Each structure stands twice: as C-alpha cells, then as structure tokens.
Amino acid sequence: MEKGEIEVEMTVQQEVQVPVVGVEVLYALVDLNPEPMALTHQGGTLLSVNEALEQLLGHEKSTLLLLGLEPLSDLGEGEWRLIRQESQLQGICQRELHLRHQDGAMIPVQLLAKTVQTLEGDTLVSLHVRDQREIKALEEKLEQQQIATTESLHDMGMVLKHSADLICTFDLEGRFLRVNQACETILxxxxxxxxxxxxxxxxxxxxxxxxxxxxxxxxxxxxxxNFKNRYRHKNGNLVHLSWSSSRSETVGKAYCIARDITELIKVDQIQKESEERLQALLQQGSDMIGILDIQGGYLFASSNVARILGISPEDFIGRNAFEYIHPDFHEEVIACLTKVLNGEEVNTMPYQFKDGRGEWRWLESHATNCLDQPSINGIIVNTRDITDRRKAELQLEENNQRFKALFDYNPDAVYSLDTEGNYTSANSVALKFFGLSPEELQKKHLFEFASQDNLEETKRDFAKVLSGEPISSEAAMKGPNNEDLYFSFTEIPIIIHGKVVGVHGIAKDISVAKRQQLLQEATANRLNTILESIRDAFFTIDKDWRFTYINQEFDKVLGVNSKGWLGLDMREIFPVTEFEGFYQHYQQALATGEAVHFEMFSPNIKLWLDVNAYPSEEGLSIYFKEITSRKTAEAELKKLSWVASKTVNSVYITDDQSRIEWVNDGFIRVTGYTLQEMKGQRPGDLLAGPETALDEVRQIRDKLKFEEPFVQEVQNRNKNGELYWSKLDVTPIFDEQSGGKKFIVIETVITEQKKAEQERMLLTEELLRRNRHLEQFTYIVSHNLRSPVANILGLTALFNYQQDMENQKLILDRLKQTAQNLDTILRDLNDLLSMQGEVNDAREKIDLRELVEQVLQILPDTTKPRVQIELNGLEKIHSARSYVSSILSNLVSNAVKYKAPQRELQIKISAEQVEDLFCFTVEDNGLGIDLKKEQGNLFGLYKRFHFHVTGKGLGLYLVKTQAEALGGYVTVESQVGKGSSFKVYIKNLA
Incomplete structure (x- = not known):
C-alpha cells in the first residue's frame, strides 16, 4: 500500500460493520473537522480533541485531555458504558446531553458516538458534538412564527370577509376561485x-x-x-372598478382587490414595499462528512448518510457528487469548488440533492481543502440537511405573499390597534393619509385623530368592537394639516382563543364625496339665507317675463303683497306703458347678455329706484332699492356745495368711509391738491404730518362712526411738503331712510396760533427750570455760605494780638482755609449761574471723536483705563461744545475716581440716535452706586456716595443741569461692586 493512501477495511462485530481506518487518518479527521469532535479509547480515555471543541468548552486542549469526560456533565460511567455498547452493536449512538463550559454555563448538544477500528487493531470511539443552541433557538422562533402566521391568516380571513371592497382569487386562466361577500354589494x-x-x-x-x-x-x-375596467352589475348597470393584482408562483394563483370607483373614478394607489417580516436563517454546520477528489468524486462518506439520505456510504465511493446535485445548482457548486481549490474555506448556498428515494432534499455544506495533507489528499465536505428549515422558509414566504396581497396592496387604509386603542401597524395608504412614518404612527392613539364632534361616537364604536362585534361607520378624522378627512370604517375584532386581543380596520377615504355633499347642503342653505337677508329688493323672471322668485324686501319697498305672483307675467302687474323706461333697460340686458345699472323715477309709484339687472340663461335677476331720500339729499347737497365753494376756509365732503367726494377752492388753495387728485382718497393718507400720529388718524376715523359733530386739531403737509396746523370742524349728515352717511369738514388753518402756543410752553418750561435752580441757589446760600461765614466770624472773635505767635498763626491758617472754601463755593455759584443763559447762541458743529479724545487726554498717565469708543457712525452733532465736553469730563473723571481697586478699570463710550435725541453712554466697571438707597440724592448738589477720595459732590449735579439746558435728560443704571452706566440724552440743535 502506497504512503498516503487511505486504507479502509470492514470487520464484522455482532452483525455490524465497523469501519477500519488508519490512526493517522482518524487524528487528521478530528483536527480538521470544523465542528467540535473528540477521539476516545473504548474505555473512556480521551485521546484527542479538536480546536472547535476547545472553543465550545472554553478549555485548552491540554486541560481537556486531563479532565477527560468530566465536562460532559450528563455522562457518568454507567451512561458511557451504554453508549459504548450501543455504538458497538449498531455502529453509532446518538444522545442529547449538556456540556459544561469553563464558566459553568450548560450548553445543550447532540453527541454522536461511532465505533472505529484502527489498522493497528485498536477499537476507538469518535465523539461528534453538535452545538444545539442555534437549532433550539431556531426551532423556538419557527414555532413562534408559525403561531404568528396562523393568527395573521385568521385576521386576514376576517378582513376578507368584512372588507367593503371586492377581494378575490383567480386561477391563471381567469376563473374566479374565491370571492368575498362585498361582491354582492358591488356587483x-x-x-x-x-x-x-x-x-x-x-x-x-x-x-x-x-x-x-x-x-x-x-x-x-x-x-x-390601478388597472381600471367596467363590470356589468346584475341589474345591467355598469360598475367602474380599480384593480390591484398579485400572482403567487408558489400556489399558482392571482390575488386581486377591486375598489368600486363608480362615484369617484380617480383613486390614488401608492404601493410601498414593506420589509420582509420573516428572514431565511442560514446555518453553518454539518450532519454528514465526506471526502472528495478534485473532480468531485467521493473518496469517503460517513455512515450517517444512510440514515439521512437513504444511501449507503459504499454507494457514494467512486461516484461524483454532481450526479446527485440538481442541475440548476451545478454552476453555483462548481464556483464554490473553485474557491476551495484556491485555498479558501467555503460555505455553500442551499442546494438540492437527490436522496435514495429519488426525492430532492435541501442541503448546505462547508468545504475545506486538505489536498496538501498526504493522510487525506482530498476535500473535506461537512454537509447538513436543511430540508425542514427550507420548507418552513418557503411556507413563510408564501404566507408573506398572502399577507402582502391582503394588507399592503389594499387600495384603502388598513391598520391594526391594540386593546388600548394604540396603533400597532398600518399599510402605506394609511401612513400617507396622516403624513406619518410607521414609528410615529405607533406612538399615536385612535382618539387623537377623532374630531371633537364625533369623539364620543368613536369611543362607543371602539368599545363595541372590543366586545367582539364588527362595526361599519362613517366619521371625520384629523389629517396631517389638522384638516377634516372623512372615512367609511369597517373594524373587526381580533379574537384568539376566544379573547379579543386587538382590532383590524379598513378605512375608505370618502372625503371628496362627503365635502361635495356638505358643500351642496351649505350652498343651498346659504343661498336661501342670502336671498332672504339682503337689504335690497330682489326678484327673478324667466325669458317669458314670468316671476320665478320674489323676496320679502320687494313687498316692503313697493308696498305690495306679491303672494301668488310666482308664474304670473310681470307685464300684467306692471304694464309696459306705465314702466316703459324700466322695460327698455331690461330688454337691453336680455339682448346684449350684459348687466345693466340705472337710476329712475317712477311717477306711478312716486319713488326713485336704483336698479341692477343681471341676465342669465334662465332670464333676469333684478336687484333694486328705494333712493328717494338720497336723491332729495343730493339736491340739498348741491345747494350746500355751492355755498361751501364760496367760503374762505378749506371745506371738503367725504362719504361714510372717509373718502373725499368734493372740495372747495379754499381746500385747493391750502393743500395744493385738486378735486381730481383727492377724489376717493382719505385725507389722513395724503395730508397727515409727522406730528399727526397714526393713532390720531385712527381716532378721527373712529369718531366718524358716530353721528355727533366733533372738533380735532391736526398737523398736515401740503402738496409742496410744507407743514401747517389745522382745526377740523366735522359735521355728519345722516339719511335715516337710505342708511347713507356723509361728513362735511371745515378746515381752519391755525399754524400761527400753534406756534404761539408752543413758544408759551417752552417759556413756561424754561421758567420752571430756572425756578428749580433758584431753589438750589437758595439752599447753597442758606447752608453752604453760612457755614464758612460763621467760621470766619468765630475765628475773628478768637483773634487777640496779645496771644503768642503760634496761636495767632493757627487762627490765621484757619481763616485762610475758610476763605478758600468760601471762594470755592462762590466759584461754583458762578459756574452754575453761567449755565442759566441761552445755549442756542453757543451752538456749533462738534466733531465727536475729536471731543472724546480731548476729554481722555486730561486723564493722568498712571490711572489711564482701557477705553472702548463706539460712535456707530455718528461723527458730527450741533450743540454747545463746552456743555458736552463738561458732561463727558465729569462722567469720565468720576469713573476714574471711583474705580474698583481689585480690577483694571474699563470704560466704554458709545453714541446712538434715539428718535429726535442724540444719546451718548459712559459705562465703567467701578465701585457702583446703591440706587435703592441713593436714588433721591443721585443728582443733588454737594451729594457724595464714596468718601475715600476727595471731591465736592458737584459733578453729577452739573451733568444733569447741563443736559437739561441742552433740552435733554440723564438716566443711570448701577450695581454695587459691578459698575455704572450713565446715558445722557440731548437735542441736536442744528
């Protein structure tokens, strides 16, 4: 036998064939297996564990070899004996048990023990461990999904039954398979x-x-x-339908929803793809082990292939894997095999594999390239049967398609509520109606969208559904812009195990039809109300001159009783010979198709009438009102206008809206405006001067609403822009019969009187100001001058030439000091008296920036603060330079004197224009003043608030006095310890 070849022999032990494998191969299979695996001696001694088992138990390999079978928590000596015996008898033994992780956690696993005979004659047991946690979780999730799917199908069945739209299924040839009850209502x-x-x-x-x-x-x-067609109703009428259709490849059916759009043809259909509710879960792992050569031929197959696929391991040897793989998946599997040959570990996508019964099963595999290992010289493929999972996925996909067809593709709003009335889901149509995202809608309650008018009814309907009773209703709900939307609702209870757990609803938008209905009702009511409430007499005639409508005012104006006139010829009641002028205008309107307006006197009824006639396809609509009193008043007004035109004063006449109708020559002479320029204008809009505020113009117009005459003084501006003052004598003329009102205004120019009055006011203010200063001088004379004079008299009385020279010198020094104090007081008096004269003669154009720089130059170098200057573009003013310089010098000097010792002094000098006054501000961060305590003495003569530095208490008094002399005033804001801000307002004398 060549080195590297796999030797496989089969021995028979107790009628079971036990594979014979080389020890080297066994150890390699254990090490390279991606799933947890161990090799033990038949007696229970642990010989080898792979890296996957180390990771599963959290122990290193050396530790596991020492622990032996201890981490297999359910495996005692007796249990191990049974496993060993069963594997010897049957070749394989399978158990469900728990392993103990290093941290003490129990891991559910499936243990597969297989007896293997080595070439050396040893009997070993290979332990294949499959982690069951993912499978257990998947089984539990699939069970929950199956329950949810069943509930959804039940819910959708209820929706199908109670839907107001036609819901049906067709076979692909176009025959009805199932139709809901709405077909009877619609077709x-x-x-x-x-x-x-x-x-x-x-x-x-x-x-x-x-x-x-x-x-x-x-x-x-x-x-x-949104496919539209027309069906014939059973009674022969045409019914317009809008269809949404969806075909399911799985069941070979078309699911269709048809909406009746006979009344409302155009229906918005927006479809939004919802996220897939169930995802296919891909799993890694293997049930079967095989070794392939580079062409895909089987070199080895584990014994469990017979149990799983119904094919014995021997039948695989020498056969190619592609003989079993479905042709549709050859290309994908070849791509995976190519990656493996390039050294990658690959998990295949699910593919179909033919089992021993000729049925196609779903598998997925993990492949590892071990061609470079001589003991294996092949590709190890770990394969798992996922047929049940794949069927469940396909079933879920089919259920999801049904759910989409019945829920997402519904052209109406479909939604779900919990038993509290909170929204739990909604299709895209419902979300669009209310302008909300799914997350936003799930935070909303049913009653939030109900209008106040039908809130109680909505609550009653919801309680009825929760009691188990379906309802159908029409109601208004609040849309995204708070507008009323009208819907036809169908709501059904969701009942599980006899208990209501929620509510499904379908809402059909009927806003357009409902608004048209309400508009028609309101229009009819409003038209009738308008016709009966208008103050003018009104009647209508057809083209044959027959009365078709007469309001009550018609009888009042003409003094007739028109009851029974409808349908009669108008010419029979009002003969053409007696009302010829009126009929001429009516004929003109009918002939030209244009409205006519005329005023005419009728000798027969002795009335002046103002008439408007409007032609239409039906005939004429005629309004008229009695204007006899107005015509009489106009005649009198012409006489009055002739008299007014001859008077010297300005006279004008306005209508009841204060718009000028007539002016005399005096008005033209005073204002420069002609009648053509002023006619239809309001006097206040063109003539009001700057001192006649909008409030005064508004007050004049308010007074015009009453019937009483009144007098008002105003400042006006003539056409040349010149200002003048006028006294207006306004007299209303009221016509009780017509309700019209006019105003006669006699305008007298009083500019010289106003100037004299203003001069008197200025003189009075100046006298009052001087009187206040005289009171201050009286105070100085009675208090400040008496003290040094009394000191001088007392010291003179003490003087004695017989005294020694030292006492005489002391008394003379005191006399000298007292005389100097008296001189200072007299100088202060002289400064104050110099301010009592006119400052107008001393006015000049002042460069503000130059003046500020001069004031800052007098500060000593040792105490110079950080100064910020912001004049805001105000570089020049007209005023008394000496006064302005004195005010700035006193304020800046005070800021330096009363700086805070703990921080650097900062001064800000700014300027601004406040209406007609010039304002400059001096801010500092010094000691500050307690305004609550010193408010009354703040600008008093010889008043001081800090005594740690020398001073006379004259500065702020001079600031206030000089500001008033310049026609202004002084304000102050201050906080102790934070600083002060003085604002000085003076008039610009230019």
Whole structure:
C-alpha cells in the first residue's frame, strides 16, 4: 500500500460493520473537522480533541485531555458504558446531553458516538458534538412564527370577509376561485354565482381586450396596480372598478382587490414595499462528512448518510457528487469548488440533492481543502440537511405573499390597534393619509385623530368592537394639516382563543364625496339665507317675463303683497306703458347678455329706484332699492356745495368711509391738491404730518362712526411738503331712510396760533427750570455760605494780638482755609449761574471723536483705563461744545475716581440716535452706586456716595443741569461692586 493512501477495511462485530481506518487518518479527521469532535479509547480515555471543541468548552486542549469526560456533565460511567455498547452493536449512538463550559454555563448538544477500528487493531470511539443552541433557538422562533402566521391568516380571513371592497382569487386562466361577500354589494352577485366562472362573462364588452392584456401582464410581471375596467352589475348597470393584482408562483394563483370607483373614478394607489417580516436563517454546520477528489468524486462518506439520505456510504465511493446535485445548482457548486481549490474555506448556498428515494432534499455544506495533507489528499465536505428549515422558509414566504396581497396592496387604509386603542401597524395608504412614518404612527392613539364632534361616537364604536362585534361607520378624522378627512370604517375584532386581543380596520377615504355633499347642503342653505337677508329688493323672471322668485324686501319697498305672483307675467302687474323706461333697460340686458345699472323715477309709484339687472340663461335677476331720500339729499347737497365753494376756509365732503367726494377752492388753495387728485382718497393718507400720529388718524376715523359733530386739531403737509396746523370742524349728515352717511369738514388753518402756543410752553418750561435752580441757589446760600461765614466770624472773635505767635498763626491758617472754601463755593455759584443763559447762541458743529479724545487726554498717565469708543457712525452733532465736553469730563473723571481697586478699570463710550435725541453712554466697571438707597440724592448738589477720595459732590449735579439746558435728560443704571452706566440724552440743535 502506497504512503498516503487511505486504507479502509470492514470487520464484522455482532452483525455490524465497523469501519477500519488508519490512526493517522482518524487524528487528521478530528483536527480538521470544523465542528467540535473528540477521539476516545473504548474505555473512556480521551485521546484527542479538536480546536472547535476547545472553543465550545472554553478549555485548552491540554486541560481537556486531563479532565477527560468530566465536562460532559450528563455522562457518568454507567451512561458511557451504554453508549459504548450501543455504538458497538449498531455502529453509532446518538444522545442529547449538556456540556459544561469553563464558566459553568450548560450548553445543550447532540453527541454522536461511532465505533472505529484502527489498522493497528485498536477499537476507538469518535465523539461528534453538535452545538444545539442555534437549532433550539431556531426551532423556538419557527414555532413562534408559525403561531404568528396562523393568527395573521385568521385576521386576514376576517378582513376578507368584512372588507367593503371586492377581494378575490383567480386561477391563471381567469376563473374566479374565491370571492368575498362585498361582491354582492358591488356587483349584485352572490359569491357562489361567480366561483368557477370566467371573468369575461361579467366584464363590459369594450373592456374585455384590455383586461386580457392585464391578465397576461400579471403572468409575466406578477403584480399590477390601478388597472381600471367596467363590470356589468346584475341589474345591467355598469360598475367602474380599480384593480390591484398579485400572482403567487408558489400556489399558482392571482390575488386581486377591486375598489368600486363608480362615484369617484380617480383613486390614488401608492404601493410601498414593506420589509420582509420573516428572514431565511442560514446555518453553518454539518450532519454528514465526506471526502472528495478534485473532480468531485467521493473518496469517503460517513455512515450517517444512510440514515439521512437513504444511501449507503459504499454507494457514494467512486461516484461524483454532481450526479446527485440538481442541475440548476451545478454552476453555483462548481464556483464554490473553485474557491476551495484556491485555498479558501467555503460555505455553500442551499442546494438540492437527490436522496435514495429519488426525492430532492435541501442541503448546505462547508468545504475545506486538505489536498496538501498526504493522510487525506482530498476535500473535506461537512454537509447538513436543511430540508425542514427550507420548507418552513418557503411556507413563510408564501404566507408573506398572502399577507402582502391582503394588507399592503389594499387600495384603502388598513391598520391594526391594540386593546388600548394604540396603533400597532398600518399599510402605506394609511401612513400617507396622516403624513406619518410607521414609528410615529405607533406612538399615536385612535382618539387623537377623532374630531371633537364625533369623539364620543368613536369611543362607543371602539368599545363595541372590543366586545367582539364588527362595526361599519362613517366619521371625520384629523389629517396631517389638522384638516377634516372623512372615512367609511369597517373594524373587526381580533379574537384568539376566544379573547379579543386587538382590532383590524379598513378605512375608505370618502372625503371628496362627503365635502361635495356638505358643500351642496351649505350652498343651498346659504343661498336661501342670502336671498332672504339682503337689504335690497330682489326678484327673478324667466325669458317669458314670468316671476320665478320674489323676496320679502320687494313687498316692503313697493308696498305690495306679491303672494301668488310666482308664474304670473310681470307685464300684467306692471304694464309696459306705465314702466316703459324700466322695460327698455331690461330688454337691453336680455339682448346684449350684459348687466345693466340705472337710476329712475317712477311717477306711478312716486319713488326713485336704483336698479341692477343681471341676465342669465334662465332670464333676469333684478336687484333694486328705494333712493328717494338720497336723491332729495343730493339736491340739498348741491345747494350746500355751492355755498361751501364760496367760503374762505378749506371745506371738503367725504362719504361714510372717509373718502373725499368734493372740495372747495379754499381746500385747493391750502393743500395744493385738486378735486381730481383727492377724489376717493382719505385725507389722513395724503395730508397727515409727522406730528399727526397714526393713532390720531385712527381716532378721527373712529369718531366718524358716530353721528355727533366733533372738533380735532391736526398737523398736515401740503402738496409742496410744507407743514401747517389745522382745526377740523366735522359735521355728519345722516339719511335715516337710505342708511347713507356723509361728513362735511371745515378746515381752519391755525399754524400761527400753534406756534404761539408752543413758544408759551417752552417759556413756561424754561421758567420752571430756572425756578428749580433758584431753589438750589437758595439752599447753597442758606447752608453752604453760612457755614464758612460763621467760621470766619468765630475765628475773628478768637483773634487777640496779645496771644503768642503760634496761636495767632493757627487762627490765621484757619481763616485762610475758610476763605478758600468760601471762594470755592462762590466759584461754583458762578459756574452754575453761567449755565442759566441761552445755549442756542453757543451752538456749533462738534466733531465727536475729536471731543472724546480731548476729554481722555486730561486723564493722568498712571490711572489711564482701557477705553472702548463706539460712535456707530455718528461723527458730527450741533450743540454747545463746552456743555458736552463738561458732561463727558465729569462722567469720565468720576469713573476714574471711583474705580474698583481689585480690577483694571474699563470704560466704554458709545453714541446712538434715539428718535429726535442724540444719546451718548459712559459705562465703567467701578465701585457702583446703591440706587435703592441713593436714588433721591443721585443728582443733588454737594451729594457724595464714596468718601475715600476727595471731591465736592458737584459733578453729577452739573451733568444733569447741563443736559437739561441742552433740552435733554440723564438716566443711570448701577450695581454695587459691578459698575455704572450713565446715558445722557440731548437735542441736536442744528
């Protein structure tokens, strides 16, 4: 025997053939097997384990050889003896037991023990271990999926039974196989009248050809949607249907859903592929072991092939694997074999394999190239039978196709609810209706979409379904934009083991039809209400001049009783000879097809009438109202206008909407606008000046709503842009009969009076301001001047020439200091008095940036802060330079004096325009002021708030006084320990 050849001998022991294999081959088979495997002596001694068993148990090979059979937790000495005996008697023994992992976890496995005779004469036992955890999990999952599939089929059967649409199945020749109860509602036929009959017997003749084409399309492309044709109802009427069809290759049927679109032809059909609910699970592992040569011929086959495939191992030897593999899979298997020969380990896709009974079984394999190992010199193929799993997958796929046909492809919204009313699933149509994703819809409750009008009814219907009773109803629900959508609902309970576990529903969108119905009802009611409520008299006549409608106002205006006039000729009641002018206009409207409007006096009824006549295909619609009072008023108004045109003042007349109808020459002279320019305009829109705010214009228009005259002063702007002040005397003219109202406005120019009034106001403000300063001066004289004068008098009284020189010098020093204080106070008084004059004479154009830089230059170098300047584009103003410079100097000096010792001083100087005032701000991060405590003394004369530095308390008083002298004011924001912000507002004197 050549080296590397496999020697196989069969010996007979107790009527069982035990394979004879070389020890070297056995050890190689154990090491190269991808599944856990061990080799033991017949007595139980562990001889070899492979890497897969090491990984399964979490032990290294050396540890396992020492532990022996201990990790096989269920395998005691007695059990091992039985396994050994059974394998000797039958050649193989199979047991379900548990292995113990290194961490103590118990692993369910299937143990296969096979007795092998070595060429050396030893009897060994090979232990094949198959990890059952994945199979156990798969079995449990398949069982759960089977239960879910059964429930889904039951649910879909209920949907099929109660659906408002026609749901049916056809064979591929076009004969009805099954039809739901909706066929009787839609086509008038009972289900048994359609079953086993060809659809062409019921289709409208003109649509047979297109329907046959669609059937052929279903055969080739499997699915068609939105195919429309016409069926004949049992009573002979045509019924328009929209079809969705899907063919199942597995069962050779076409599943179809037809929606009745006779009332609503166009139906949106959107199909969305849902994710496949069940996935085929691919498994690795092997039940059978074989060795192939490079051409695919069998060199070895394990003994379990007889049990699994019904073919003895001897029959495989010398045969090629492709003799058993289905021809459809040859190309794929050859590709896998090529990869193996290139050194790759390959797991094949499922393929079909013929067993001993000639039946095709599904297998999958794991192949390893061992051609370079002399003891094997072949390709080891580990193969597993997955026929049951494959059948289950195909069954799941078939169930999924049925589910798709009945649920996803339904042209109406289909949904499911739990017993609490929460959405659990919905098809794409339902998701589109509400503009939600599946995840968003599953967070919604049924009652969230119900409108307030039918919320209680929705709750009652849901309770009825939960009690086990199917319901059908119509209701409005809230759509994605909060609009009302109208649906026809069919809801059925999901009952499992006699208990309601949820609800299935189908909602058909009837919004268009419902809205049309509501619109027609509302239009009819509104039209009748309008015709009876309009203030004008209204009647209609046909082309033969017969009355077809007369409202109540007709009788009131003409003083007649029109009861019984409908159908009578209008000319019999109102003779043409007496109302010739009216009939001429009516004839014109009928002849031209265009509306006519006219005003005419009727001597017969002694009334002026305003008439509008509108022609139509039916005849004439005529509105009229009595305008006798208005005509009388217009005559009087013409007289009044003649008088007003001659007056010197500006006079104009407006309608009840404040739009000008007439102006006199005085108005043209004052405003510069002619009647043609102003007619139809509101005076406030063109004439209102900047000091006549929109609120004042609105107040004037509000006053016009009343019937009382009023007087109002306004500032106007003439056509040339010049401003002037006017006093408006407004008098309403009201016509009780017609309800019309006009206004006569007499405008008197009072510009000079307003100027004088404003000058008086300014003079009064100046006197008040000076009076406040005089009060301050009185305070200084009565308090600050008295103190140094009293000191001087007291020191003079103490002076005595007979005293020693030291005391005399001390008294003279005190007199000198007191005189200096008195001089300081007098200088302060002089500064304050200098501010009481007019500042207008001192105004000039000031460069702000230059002025700020000059103020900052006076700061000592040792205390110069970080200064930020933001003028925001305001570079020039007109004001008193000395005042503005003094204000800035005092504020900046105070910021430096009262800086916080613990941080660097920062100052920000900014400027802005606030309406008609110029504002500059000085901010610092100094000590700050307690505003709650010092608010009343903040700008007082000689008031100080910090005493650790020298000062007189005059700075803030000067700031406030100078700002007021410039027509402005000062505000302050401050926090102790954080800093202060002073805002100074002054008028720009340009």
């Amino acid at each position: 008038g036929y009972k289900a048994e009248e359609l079953v086993n009959r060809h659809y062409t017997e019921f289709i409208y003749e003109d649509d047979i050809a297109s329907t046959l084409q669609d059937t052929e399309k279903v055969k080739h492309v499997k699915t068609t949607t």
